[in-house]
Amino acid sequence: MALYAELHRHLGGSVVPRVLWRYFQRHSTNLGQKFPEYQEFEEFYTKPRNTLDEYLELHTLVESVQSVETLPYFIYRLMRGAYIFENLAYLELRYTPYLRTPDHLSQSERIDQMAEIVAVVGKASRVPEYPIVTSQILCMHSRLPYEVNKAIVNLAVQSRDYVCAIDVAGGDTHYKERLDEFIALYDYARSLNLNTTGHLYETTDGCYPELLPYLMRIGHGIQIPLSHPELLSELARRNQCLEVCPTTYLKTGTLEDLRQLKIVFDRCFDAGVDIAICTDNAGLHNVRLPFEYENLLTQDIIDFQQLKACQNAAFRHAFAWPYGSQPPASLLHGLLQPEAPALAESVSN
Structure with missing residues (x-):
């Protein structure tokens, strides 16, 4: 029985190493020739990087092969x-649709093709034999022009059947010079009743309190409890949820030890701030969501009661979960309850 909600997973980083390697081998790409043996490719693809920017460069490797034609191949295997x-x-999948369009096209042509990308991702995500409720989060990007980012917001509004929110990504260091732009875009999105999240307070370079009032959830946000705990009461008042992705912080060099997250969880629980545990880039990390749970438990970062609270928070803060705040376990319990009297009667007879 499926039980979990994943609120922060990038389409580019979701492709597990073996699936990506097989694709490169079958299509005789440069990377396929560079890594004829799988083990070498896995080591290259999943090894820790020194900085967030260096880590994000790996996304371009996958984006280059995720097109209208190939997205169904990758998404089926993901689902x-x-x-x-x-x-x-x-599952909420997030990505920048503009970066899945052919780069030889003009900017306006690429903007026009984004709607097709969203439709392809939406249809490919609905796989009858793997019944997962899915939706998309469209990412504005710190290195894309304002016109493209505004077009992404407008596309999200026009594609509510497939899209539940917007985000900003691309490395939080790069927001600083364009902060007014992103504030205006988020304000515009909220005026259109669009849900919002954003990569913020992930690193010490990504602390922009000016953006916080426009976000319903915060992508990562770990620097708030670590370095700016005075903000936690305001987050609790706004009912903002942190999307914490444990393995990411080791892969990007943001943290040296996973146990540093104990402060994050303890301070958030004390302040009444919800946390959803996520994977971020499950393929890049070669770590799936249940293993994130297990790592936190076995290293005594959280206990089972706190894990349950985080799992419930993920459904409560999910933008497109159709059953309100009820997680699947409670729905299953409700389905089983009516059978109890009938079972008792059959036993007594």
């Missing part, structure tokens, strides 16, 4: 793994 190996009942 299959999410259902069979991760027990996901709900």
Whole structure:
């Protein structure tokens, strides 16, 4: 029975190493020739990087092969793994649609093609044999022009059947010079009743309190409890949820030890701030959501009661979960309850 909700997973980083390697081999790409043996490719693809910017460069490797034609191939395998190996009942996939369009086209042509990308991702995500509730988060990007980012917001509004929110990504260091732009875009999105999240307070370079009032959830946000705990009461008042992705911080060099997250969880629980535990880039990390849970438990960063609270918070803050705040376990309990009297009667007879 699928039980979990994943609120922060990038389409580019979701492709597990073996699937990506097989694709490169079958299509005789440069990377396929560079890494004829799988083990070498896995080591290259999943090894830790020194900085967030260096880590994000790996996204371009996958974006270059995710097109209108190939997205169904990758998404089918993503959905299959999410259902069979991760027990996901709900999944929000985030990505920048502009970066899945051919780069030889003009900017206006690429903007026009984004709607087709969203439709392809939406249809490919609905796989009957792997019944997961899915939705998309469209990412504005710190290195894209204002016109493209505004077009992404407008596309999200026009594609509510497939899209539940917007985000900003591309490395939080790069927001600083364009902060007014992103504030205006988020304000515009909220005026159109669009849900919002954003990569913020992930690193010490990404602390922009001016953006916080426009976000319903915060992508990562770990620097708030670590370095700016005075903000936690305001987050609790706004009912903002942190999307914490444990393995990411080791892969990007943001943290040296996973146990540093104990402060994050303890301070958030004390302040009444919800946390949803996520994977971010499950393929890049070669770590699935249940293993994120297990790592936090075995290293005594959280206990089972706190894990349950985080799992419930993920459904409560999910933008497109159709059953309100009810997680699948409570729905299953409700389905089983009516059978109890009938079972008792059959036993007594």
